[in-house]
Amino acid sequence: MAYRPSFRRTHEEGEAEPNLTPIMNLMVVLIPLLLTSAEYIKIGVIELNLPPAAGPAQVEQQRPQEKTRTLDLTVSITDKGFYISSAIAVLRPGDGKGPSVPLMADGSYDFEKLSRMLLDVKRKAEGKFPDIEAITIQAEPGVHYQTLVSTMDAARSVRVDGQLFVLFPQVALSAGII
Amino acid sequence: MAFIPSRIKKHDTNPGEAKLNLNSMMDMFTIILLFLLKTYSTEGQLISPSRYLELPTSTIQQHPEVGLDLVVSKNLILVNDEPVADMEQVRENDPKTIANGIITPLFEKLRYYATQAKKIETEYGVKFSGKITIQGDKDLNYADLVKVMRTCGASDYPNMRLVVYRKE
Numbered sequence: 001m002a003y004r005p006s007f008r009r010t011h012e013e014g015e016a017e018p019n020l021t022p023i024m025n026l027m028v029v030l031i032p033l034l035l036t037s038a039e040y041i042k043i044g045v046i047e048l049n050l051p052p053a054a055g056p057a058q059v060e061q062q063r064p065q066e067k068t069r070t071l072d073l074t075v076s077i078t079d080k081g082f083y084i085s086s087a088i089a090v091l092r093p094g095d096g097k098g099p100s101v102p103l104m105a106d107g108s109y110d111f112e113k114l115s116r117m118l119l120d121v122k123r124k125a126e127g128k129f130p131d132i133e134a135i136t137i138q139a140e141p142g143v144h145y146q147t148l149v150s151t152m153d154a155a156r157s158v159r160v161d162g163q164l165f166v167l168f169p170q171v172a173l174s175a176g177i178i
Numbered sequence: 179m180a181f182i183p184s185r186i187k188k189h190d191t192n193p194g195e196a197k198l199n200l201n202s203m204m205d206m207f208t209i210i211l212l213f214l215l216k217t218y219s220t221e222g223q224l225i226s227p228s229r230y231l232e233l234p235t236s237t238i239q240q241h242p243e244v245g246l247d248l249v250v251s252k253n254l255i256l257v258n259d260e261p262v263a264d265m266e267q268v269r270e271n272d273p274k275t276i277a278n279g280i281i282t283p284l285f286e287k288l289r290y291y292a293t294q295a296k297k298i299e300t301e302y303g304v305k306f307s308g309k310i311t312i313q314g315d316k317d318l319n320y321a322d323l324v325k326v327m328r329t330c331g332a333s334d335y336p337n338m339r340l341v342v343y344r345k346e
Contacts, residue, residue, distance in 0.1 A: 031210055034211070156237075
């Protein structure tokens, strides 16, 4: 009579399974928690700080500072396009008439060209003026808020050949042409 | 003779304890968990966009901060979800609402909040920052925006934050 085959040779050793229950508990709690607090719409803010309402005394104190030469870069948004003016020059298109950056053929604003022209201004003015980060934006009364925000974007930074150039991040709004 | 198979075991149809294979489920959960952890922002949502308007989009990457909540929708101006002024009157420069380019009802409301905040500052030491978050509709006219901002500046809220949708 033959021997009974070896139990160890013919039976595989049962795999030792780790107890996954605590991990599952953790997942079941964490996933709904994170899902509810997830941010789907990305919201940002544009900071605009006005100088606090100044009394006459403070205005007196500020006056001597005005002697330093400033760039005073201003972009005006009109229904014909953007006008750019600064202490260096008022930028004009080739024929010397009309806005610095006219509207595109389809009637929308040409933000890319505005960015490129502001980059030129930035390069020319670099190191010569103390207010190299500041820009004043003014607009016609009927200009839409979205246009204003896009203009601020165009004036803040520009990406040329994958490289990011900071232009004029300190935006001030002017009541302007009203 | 070879080993005789057990006759009892031959008819044993009960396969023993049924085991659930959790491997793929664990994989899935791990991936979801990692994704959510990555997108999780510790700040949470400080500003919930108002449903009365559509915010403009911007490329700015700055994150929101806490401030007094001012909503300028198509029809109404709201402070902390409380209607304050009618946009129609603001647009038409109604003398009842607008005085010297300042929106009077909004000015009074903001003054009220500013005095409250300053009282809290003196009593409990919570600093009054003069921060206000402005949620404006994207079709809002510049002239009306300037009126709102001038009112904010005049009523001790000079640090304005324009709320926008971030586009990547």
